[in-house]
Amino acid sequence: MKTKASWFIGSAIIAALVAFCGWLVLTDAPAHQFLIRLYVDKRFLKHTLREWGVLAPVIFIGLQALQVIIAPIPGDLTGILGGYLFGLWGGLFYSTIGLTVGSVAAFAVGRWLGARYVQKLVRPDIWRKMGFIVEAEGAILCFIIFLLPGLPKDVTCYLFGLSPMPFWVFAVVSTLGRFPSTWILSAQGARTESGDYLQVILLTAIVVAVALPLYYYRNRLVGWLRRKQATRG
Numbered sequence: 001m002k003t004k005a006s007w008f009i010g011s012a013i014i015a016a017l018v019a020f021c022g023w024l025v026l027t028d029a030p031a032h033q034f035l036i037r038l039y040v041d042k043r044f045l046k047h048t049l050r051e052w053g054v055l056a057p058v059i060f061i062g063l064q065a066l067q068v069i070i071a072p073i074p075g076d077l078t079g080i081l082g083g084y085l086f087g088l089w090g091g092l093f094y095s096t097i098g099l100t101v102g103s104v105a106a107f108a109v110g111r112w113l114g115a116r117y118v119q120k121l122v123r124p125d126i127w128r129k130m131g132f133i134v135e136a137e138g139a140i141l142c143f144i145i146f147l148l149p150g151l152p153k154d155v156t157c158y159l160f161g162l163s164p165m166p167f168w169v170f171a172v173v174s175t176l177g178r179f180p181s182t183w184i185l186s187a188q189g190a191r192t193e194s195g196d197y198l199q200v201i202l203l204t205a206i207v208v209a210v211a212l213p214l215y216y217y218r219n220r221l222v223g224w225l226r227r228k229q230a231t232r233g
Contacts, residue, residue: 057094060085064098068154069106079182083189091186099182100175103157107170110161118158126152133159139173146177148221149211153178 052059060082067078078098082091110118119127133145133156142160146153160170184207191200 057086057090060094061098061101064095065102065105068099068102068157069109076185079185080189080192083186083191084193085189087193088183088186088190091189092183095182095186096175096179099178100171102154103174103178104167104171106154106157107161107167107174110158111167112161115162118162121158122155126155133163139165139169142170142173143177144221146174147180149181 064078064082079091079095082095085091086094133141142165145151145156157174160174184203187203188200191197191203
């Protein structure tokens with residue numbers, strides 16, 4: 001009974017938020033125009049954050065967390081923006097906080113509302129491919145999934161919420177797994193802002209050389225992880 005009530009309340013809250021966001025989009029409200037411009041216009045975002053002063057990192061952390069919770073928002077863009085706005089180490093620090101907050105929030109939502117809600121949230125093909133996560137509790141598995149490029153990491157947070165994995169283990173391991181890609185994106189943004197375009201090109205080339213084979217074989221790697229999980233089960 002408690003689970004049904006939690007699911008109903010959570011669904012009502014989410015439905016209200018979706019309806020409100022839909023209204024903003026359909027009416028092209030000023031708030032919607034402002035958010036869109038923040039995401040697509042780097043100079044406007046930088047100018048706006050500078051005007052906000054000490055609140056700028058807080059706003060950016062919120063944007064970074066939001067892109068995890070609302071998966072269709074491109075995470076690579078916000079990661080590069082972090083380095084562009086705050087430099088390599090500042091961008092890395094603020095992005096890591098935002099990604100961790102968003103990841104644990106999605107994990108908590110998945111655990112609170114349960115499989116019935118998450119299955120509606122996740123596309124059927126992703127559920128078939130990544131659904132084995134709901135029975136996982138190993139830190140190594142979680143780390144590999146967040147480390148590999150090309151996997152739907154944001155949606156994966158909801159799936160891990162259905163697993164027996166402890167909350168604190170997920171928070172630590174998912175953060176460590178995201179760290180390499182977060183550093184790379186922050187570095188790309190910082191080098192772009194400073195005008196070191198040659199370094200941006202070289203860094204991108206190295207990343208592509210390493211990530212492309214992993215991306216190409218990602219389905220095989222996921223299959224191997226699924227078989228390992230089935231063997232343990």
